[in-house]
Amino acid sequence: MKNGTMRAVGVFPRRREVGLLAHAAPRMQSPTDVRIRTLEVGICGTDREICSFAYGTPPTDSEYLILGHEALGEVVEVGPGVQGLKPGDLVVPSVRRPCPHHGCSPCRVDRQDFCFTGDFTERGIKMTHGFMTEYFVEEDKHLNTVPQELRDVAVLVEPLTVAEKALAQVWQVQNRLPWHARSAERGAGKTAVVLGAGPVGILGAMALLVNGFKTYVYSRSPEPNPKADLVNSIGAKYVSAQTVSVKEFAGIVGTVDLVYEAIGVASVGFEVLKILGLNGVFVFTGIPPHKPAIPIEADTLMRDMVLKNQVIVGTVNADRPAFEGAIRDLGIFKQRWPRALSAVISGRYPMEAHRELLLGKATGIKNVITIGQ
Ligand SMILES: NC(=O)c1ccc[n+]([C@@H]2O[C@H](COP(=O)([O-])OP(=O)(O)OC[C@H]3O[C@@H](n4cnc5c(N)ncnc54)[C@H](OP(=O)(O)O)[C@@H]3O)[C@@H](O)[C@H]2O)c1
Ligand SMILES: [Zn+2]
Ligand SMILES: [Zn+2]
Numbered sequence: 370m371k372n373g374t375m376r377a378v379g380v381f382p383r384r385r386e387v388g389l390l391a392h393a394a395p396r397m398q399s400p401t402d403v404r405i406r407t408l409e410v411g412i413c414g415t416d417r418e419i420c421s422f423a424y425g426t427p428p429t430d431s432e433y434l435i436l437g438h439e440a441l442g443e444v445v446e447v448g449p450g451v452q453g454l455k456p457g458d459l460v461v462p463s464v465r466r467p468c469p470h471h472g473c474s475p476c477r478v479d480r481q482d483f484c485f486t487g488d489f490t491e492r493g494i495k496m497t498h499g500f501m502t503e504y505f506v507e508e509d510k511h512l513n514t515v516p517q518e519l520r521d522v523a524v525l526v527e528p529l530t531v532a533e534k535a536l537a538q539v540w541q542v543q544n545r546l547p548w549h550a551r552s553a554e555r556g557a558g559k560t561a562v563v564l565g566a567g568p569v570g571i572l573g574a575m576a577l578l579v580n581g582f583k584t585y586v587y588s589r590s591p592e593p594n595p596k597a598d599l600v601n602s603i604g605a606k607y608v609s610a611q612t613v614s615v616k617e618f619a620g621i622v623g624t625v626d627l628v629y630e631a632i633g634v635a636s637v638g639f640e641v642l643k644i645l646g647l648n649g650v651f652v653f654t655g656i657p658p659h660k661p662a663i664p665i666e667a668d669t670l671m672r673d674m675v676l677k678n679q680v681i682v683g684t685v686n687a688d689r690p691a692f693e694g695a696i697r698d699l700g701i702f703k704q705r706w707p708r709a710l711s712a713v714i715s716g717r718y719p720m721e722a723h724r725e726l727l728l729g730k731a732t733g734i735k736n737v738i739t740i741g742q
Contacts (some may be wrong), residue, residue, distance in 0.1 A: 377502035378723045378738070379433040380419055387420045387727055389720065392435060392498075395506040400450030402506050405460060407740040409524040409717070410501045411439030412726050413568070414633075414656075415494060420727045423658065426496050436727070437501030438464045438493035439527040441515070443741070451509045459515040461526040461696070462507050465686050466490045466497060479510065482534065482686035491686075501720070503740060513692040519699055522710055524737050525572060529695035530687035532573040532629065535652045536580065537691065539627060542650050542680045556582030559626040564588070564641060566596040566607065568735040569654060570631035571713055574605045575702050577629065585622050587613075587641065588632070596734065599713070603706045610637065619644040626650075633657045639665045645679055653683045 374391040381387075397404055416436050419425030427434040444458045454460070467476035468488035475483040493499020515523045540555060561577040563570045566588035577584045584605040590596065597607035608618055615637075619625075624646040630638045633655030643666070645651050673679060687695075702710045715733025718726060726736050 375503040376720060377435045377498075378437070378720060378727075379435045379498075379501075380422075380425055380427075381433045382422055382425060382427065383432060385422055387724065389723070390433060392502055394504055397446065397448055397506055399508065400448040401509045402448045403444055403451055403454055403460070403509050403512060404446040404504060404506050405442035405462075405512075406445050406504055407440060407442045407500055407502060408459075408520075408742070409441045410437040410499075410738045410740060411524045411528065411568075412736045412738065413439060413528065414731075417727055417731065418658075419494065425494060428496050428498060431498070434493070435498035435500075435502050436493050437499035437738075438491065439524060440500035440505075441520070441523045441526070442500070442505065445504070447509075454509055454512065454514065459517060459520055459523060460512040461515055461523060461692065462492065462500065462505075463511050463513070463687065463689070463692055464491050464494070464527065466492070466511070480688055482688045482691075501723075501738060501740070513689070513696060515696055516700070519696070519703065522699055522703060522714065523696075525568070525710075525713060525735065526692060526695045526699060527687075528568050528735065529572045529576065529699060530691040531569050531631075531654050531684070532576040533691035533694040533698070534687040535573070535629060535654060535682075535684045536576060537694070538682050538684060539650050539652065542682065543648075546648060554581030556580040556627070559583070560585070560622055560624060561627040561629060562587055562622060562625050562641065563605070564628065564630045564637060565632035565655070566590075566600055567631060568713060570629070571596070571599060571734065573629045573631055573654075574600060575603060575706070575710075576698055577627070578604055579698060579701055579705075582627065585618075587618055595712075599709050599734075603709050615640045615644060628652065630655050635660075635665075636663055639670065642670055642681070643673070645673070645677070647677045649677065649679050651679065651681045653681065654685075656685075 377392040465481045467481040468486045490496040561582035563574045563586045586600045591609040600607040628651045717739045
């Protein structure tokens with residue numbers, strides 16, 4: 370840090386620019402604040418979309434927004450009111466911060482992932498600076514402690530929370546079935562289909578396998594390809610949508626109890642919805658850009674939903690239990706599939722590489738910017 374400033378990667382929406390900038394080093398303001406040195410920040414489609422100016426809003430007093438919402442950091446200083454954190458601890462921050470409205474019951478009980486007003490803010494996305502910078506300050510309640518032995522993979526905690534929150538909802542839905550197993554292996558004897566072999570899909574497949582599901586990953590690229598190899602190496606089965614139609618896929622998988630969609634292409638999602646089984650749950654996580662309307666077999670889908678007791682659930686953002694679950698499950702993944710898990714991180718780059726990573730062609734699985742050592 371020079372002259373009280375630090376390096377950051379930010380986006381200037383008005384000027385339509387993305388670049389390195391000097392940002393004032395953050396100060397501790399409340400007794401429960403924690404100062405954190407950023408170690409790593411993952412890059413995802415959301416960051417790339419913000420850099421195409423599709424969305425992303427700077428704080429009201431800033432012309433730029435510091436990017437980055439998938440972070441791992443090391444605590445350097447804690448306020449006098451902080452309990453349970455000390456310098457040297459590894460932490461992963463959550464992303465969403467509550468809206469200010471008194472009447473918003475989720476935000477008032479730290480469940481801003483279900484905010485009713487939409488006036489929440491999100492670090493690195495909406496009206497609050499992100500973590501693609503050398504230091505940040507955060508209230509202790511938005512931080513999740515990570516064991517030191519997960520340091521090399523902990524940048525994957527935030528993207529894994531998508532699956533953790535999704536599965537928490539799946540269990541709640543399936544508690545409608547009185548015989549539904551409430552044991553650790555709640556997917557035993559059941560079949561899950563993951564759509565997409567990006568980081569959200571692969572981490573989702575790992576979570577489904579750990580929960581005992583027989584797991585298929587239906588994605589675009591034909592085999593052989595590194596994502597398919599990774600998926601097959603963990604005991605799931607990769608099937609390419611380019612070589613196997615949804616109809617043929619249905620013949621391969623048999624009864625589908627759960628679909629975890631992580632593509633963001635509605636035509637694929639609704640086609641696969643047609644093969645969801647009796648009492649099945651379909652989770653949408655993908656966020657498609659606005660596009661012209663497409664035809665879907667709405668009557669068939671509606672008829673099936675009713676006659677097959679199906680549930681479709683959309684999910685976004687995550688609560689504290691989802692972060693804690695992700696940290697616990699990353700530990701399990703690391704024990705079970707150490708090579709596959711580290712291969713999800715396809716590259717580590719310095720901050721200077723931000724332009725290629727954010728504006729260039731999407732490559733690899735999860736690319737990470739290393740900021741501190
Ligand atoms: N709900 C949430 O909280 C949340 C959080 C993060 C991300 N997301 C969303 O989740 C989705 C997945 O994220 P990600 O980071 O894993 O994305 P990603 O890296 O872009 O991966 C997408 C995967 O889908 C596959 N795919 C793309 N088009 C396809 C098609 N037409 N048919 C079959 N497969 C297709 C891709 O295949 P190839 O391997 O051949 O490229 C790739 O494997 C995105 O829509 C993202 O916006 C949601
Ligand atoms: Zn992300
Ligand atoms: Zn709210």
